[in-house]
């Protein structure tokens with residue numbers, strides 16, 4: 001019987017899971033290495049976007065990445081790193097850049113996103129008070145071809161009621177006069193939402209406390225104790241925290257923790273950057289995706305948030321000014337009122353990336369009472385409530401949930417017997 005749960009990681013995924021399990025009546029403890037939610041969950045664009053249900057590894061990504069490799073301010077940058085796990089990860093990701101894996105990923109993500117918007121609405125009803133906007137989202141492009149690619153991808157979302165309506169440049173400017181003359185085509189996605197992500201994590205934590213969740217902050221988990229296949233406790237600072245069930249939700253740091261539990265998951269950081277503009281140089285009513293530049297612009301109370309870029313190969317939060325300048329340049333190209341000379345004070349966040357671009361949700365192989373909720377790549381805010389629903393349903397043994405969760409199982413990263421044998425033979429072991 002499961003009476004208590006320990007969740008490692010208090011980002012949006014850990015908090016959403018804690019909230020759900022506390023509502024199920026479990027005694028929940030959240031253990032986090034930091035003092036508050038300082039991870040990617042507080043620093044992101046805040047978009048609730050089922051319409052963007054697409055894995056990062058996509059056909060054509062290799063060519064695009066190679067073209068961008070030489071530019072440090074490009075939307076995608078692979079920092080040269082000799083770390084073997086980084087090299088292995090990049091090779092694995094490239095293998096998934098094919099139409100079959102991409103379409104499989106889109107289908108799985110669309111299904112996972114079926115209830116996303118209604119689950120966010122339910123948070124409000126449950127007393128989670130956060131900055132929540134229902135304006136829909138716009139996508140702006142310099143060319144019609146770029147728009148059509150996104151439109152084609154968005155078609156598969158129609159079955160869950162999310163639409164992308166094509167617009168001309170002028171129609172877009174009627175909605176957002178700040179967009180420049182070079183914007184020639186766009187999409188309007190009326191069902192999408194956005195939030196202030198810092199207010200979301202704070203209000204989830206507040207609501208969890210009201211439901212009796214215990215928080216242990218500033219306690220990095222450094223060890224996992226087991227008796228056979230059963231995890232008995234995690235070591236957090238100098239405290240041993242025990243429970244009936246454990247959930248690894250440590251974002252980009254989940255890989256090393258899963259290794260401690262005997263099953264290393266290939267989750268690597270994908271660093272993103274952003275900044276908040278409070279100067280009022282540009283006013284927007286909708287969140288706007290600056291298509292070719294892959295930059296998200298989000299109107300929040302009192303500021304405009306710019307976020308984007310994907311950088312592999314770095315695992316700290318240091319700021320590379322070239323990457324920030326790339327976002328400023330894109331802002332100026334699409335929104336001419338935005339000053340090209342702007343020198344922002346930026347922030348960075350680490351997205352938990354997986355080689356196939358899909359989250360990792362489900363039981364950790366080799367352990368009877370440990371689950372994983374991580375690897376949400378660019379969609380962690382969007383997928384947080386549904387991930388929590390799945391974890392709750394998996395604990396309850398719900399068969400329908402097992403079906404939905406199948407594409408996300410950690411087991412897909414188990415070494416294939418043939419390969420392990422081959423490696424052993426090569427090593428002469």
Ligand SMILES: Cc1cc2nc3c(=O)[nH]c(=O)nc-3n(C[C@H](O)[C@H](O)[C@H](O)COP(=O)(O)OP(=O)(O)OC[C@H]3O[C@@H](n4cnc5c(N)ncnc54)[C@H](O)[C@@H]3O)c2cc1C
Pocket residue numbers: 008009010011012013014031032033034036037038039040041042043044045046047048049219220221222249250251252253254257270271272273274296307308348349350351352373374375376377378379380381382383
């Ligand atoms: C620039 C940018 C823009 C983005 N925009 C969006 C968006 O618009 N919409 C969207 O859906 N997603 C977006 N994302 C992605 C989203 O932010 C992430 O997918 C999501 O925040 C991941 O949440 P998490 O809880 O898994 O990880 P995190 O937020 O990183 O939380 C993990 C927590 O685990 C803790 N931890 C780590 N190691 C340990 C340990 N050993 N012991 C205990 N605790 C530990 C950390 O302190 C942290 O609090 C964006 C990301 C970035 C960087």
